[in-house]
Amino acid sequence: MKSRSKYKTRQREILVEYLKSVAGEHITASDVFNYFKEQGATIGQSTIYRQLESLVDDGIINKYIIDANSPACFEYVDHDSHKDGKVCYHCKCEKCGCLIHLKCDELSGTLDHLYAEHRFKLDPKRTVFYGVCEKCI
Amino acid sequence: MKSRSKYKTRQREILVEYLKSVAGEHITASDVFNYFKEQGATIGQSTIYRQLESLVDDGIINKYIIDANSPACFEYVDHDSHKDGKVCYHCKCEKCGCLIHLKCDELSGTLDHLYAEHRFKLDPKRTVFYGVCEKCI
DNA sequence: TTGCGTGCAAAGGTTTTGCATGGCA
DNA sequence: TGCCATGCAAAACCTTTGCACGCAA
Numbered sequence: 112m113k114s115r116s117k118y119k120t121r122q123r124e125i126l127v128e129y130l131k132s133v134a135g136e137h138i139t140a141s142d143v144f145n146y147f148k149e150q151g152a153t154i155g156q157s158t159i160y161r162q163l164e165s166l167v168d169d170g171i172i173n174k175y176i177i178d179a180n181s182p183a184c185f186e187y188v189d190h191d192s193h194k195d196g197k198v199c200y201h202c203k204c205e206k207c208g209c210l211i212h213l214k215c216d217e218l219s220g221t222l223d224h225l226y227a228e229h230r231f232k233l234d235p236k237r238t239v240f241y242g243v244c245e246k247c248i
Numbered sequence: 249m250k251s252r253s254k255y256k257t258r259q260r261e262i263l264v265e266y267l268k269s270v271a272g273e274h275i276t277a278s279d280v281f282n283y284f285k286e287q288g289a290t291i292g293q294s295t296i297y298r299q300l301e302s303l304v305d306d307g308i309i310n311k312y313i314i315d316a317n318s319p320a321c322f323e324y325v326d327h328d329s330h331k332d333g334k335v336c337y338h339c340k341c342e343k344c345g346c347l348i349h350l351k352c353d354e355l356s357g358t359l360d361h362l363y364a365e366h367r368f369k370l371d372p373k374r375t376v377f378y379g380v381c382e383k384c385i
Numbered sequence: 386t387t388g389c390g391t392g393c394a395a396a397g398g399t400t401t402t403g404c405a406t407g408g409c410a
Numbered sequence: 411t412g413c414c415a416t417g418c419a420a421a422a423c424c425t426t427t428g429c430a431c432g433c434a435a
Contacts, residue, residue: 118409118414140399155417160400162415176316180425182399183316202368213366221358229350230382231339241374245367255389255434277424292392297425299390317400319424390433397426407416 116165122154126162130172130187137175137184137210173236177203177210184210198222198235204244211244253302259291263299267309267324274312274321274347312347312376314340323347325373335372341381348381 116123129146130138140159147154163185166172175184200218202211225231253260266283267275277296284291300322303309312321337355339348359370 120409120415122416158416174316176313179313179320202370205371205374211368213368215362215366217358217361217365221354224354225352229352230385231348231350231377231379232385233339233377233379234342237342237378238376240368240370242368242370248367248369257390257434259391295391401422
């Protein structure tokens, strides 16, 4: 948590509102830009990048790096949907490029094992599992 | 494995030689470029990018995406260290940046589970597990 | 000889930055 | 009023692409 916003601005508010409204989806910076452009409520792209970074630092959204030359994805952190205690993992298909949200108890167990036995605390927010999806196998 | 090199060129040979000589280190495309520039044995940067991609496809090197706005890293795959038949997983510490080579049967079991139950065939060559290492916890 | 590999330069796309202006507290 | 946030444009950055030439098989 490097930075923390000090002012409550219109731009930040409608940005969070938008991200909340599409919770569960993966949104890129340009998605955000285009959305507000269509709405007529333009936000400068530098503001979008700066606010997204700030929101990540504040834990309000997550940032996913899918691929080196794809834009970063952002996703609203729905604290309610974590009530089942299950973490959401991200699987990226190398062939079709689709992104899969996965909740898997066995995988969660493995993370515990990694921590207990190998002293490595895996960060599911940051880790993307690459492979081949159902449709492309 | 999308592409596979058909010709054996001087550029590919010295590139592999170099990567082998720094096995275990993380090398970026520009590291490679600068290295050969210093050596006087210039290789065009597009050739470097194309060959690196090709070597990844051929399983000779691995590619790691460390961060959205950092250049991709490449690392020579030491096949000799695979003689026990166990797959080597890569864990990257978000704090100190160290890379851990991990052989873990439980993790391998989880990959089987992912495939059997979720129809997702995880690619250990392509996947980097991000988290916090022992020293940084 | 065939067609893949190379290299240069230019383009591509995402993200960052400089600086003057605007707006929150 | 004092700063932080914004927005525009331009830069920075890594990577890819087009095209003509070179070279391996």
